[in-house]
Amino acid sequence: MNIPEESTLLRIYLGESDRSGHQPLYQAIVEKARDNHLAGATVLRGSLGFGKSSRLHTAKILRLSMDLPIVIEIIDTEEKIAGFLPALKEMMAGGLVTTQPIRVIHYGAGPEKENPTV
Secondary structure (H helix, E strand, C coil): CCCCCEEEEEEEEEECCCEECCEEHHHHHHHHHHHCCCCEEEEEECCEECCCCCCCEECCHHHCCCCCEEEEEEEECHHHHHHHHHHHHHHCCCCEEEEEEEECCCCCCCCCCCCCCC
C-alpha cells in the first residue's frame, strides 16, 4: 500500500479507561482502522494530561491514575480518513478528534522479523 506525499493525520484524544463494549476504546479504534485498510495507526500513552473536565490524569507513583491520556494517530489520504470518521463518531462518546494536512516523507515496511507479534 502506498500513500501520497500530501496526506492527512487523524489524531484522537481519549482516556485509557474508555471502553467499546468489552475492550478498550483505543484498541477498538485501531482494529476498525485496520479493517478499513488505513495506512497505519499508533497508540501513545501519556503520563500527564487533562481534557474537557479539567480533571488531571497522571502517572505519578503517589497518585497513580487508572485513566491516563491516550492519543491515537492515524495517517492516510484525506478521502480515506474522511470515510473513517462516521465509524469513529459512532464509537466515541467523549474525547477530541482533530485532523491536519501532513507531508509524508517516507512510508515503508521494515525487515521481516523471525517471530512476528500479533
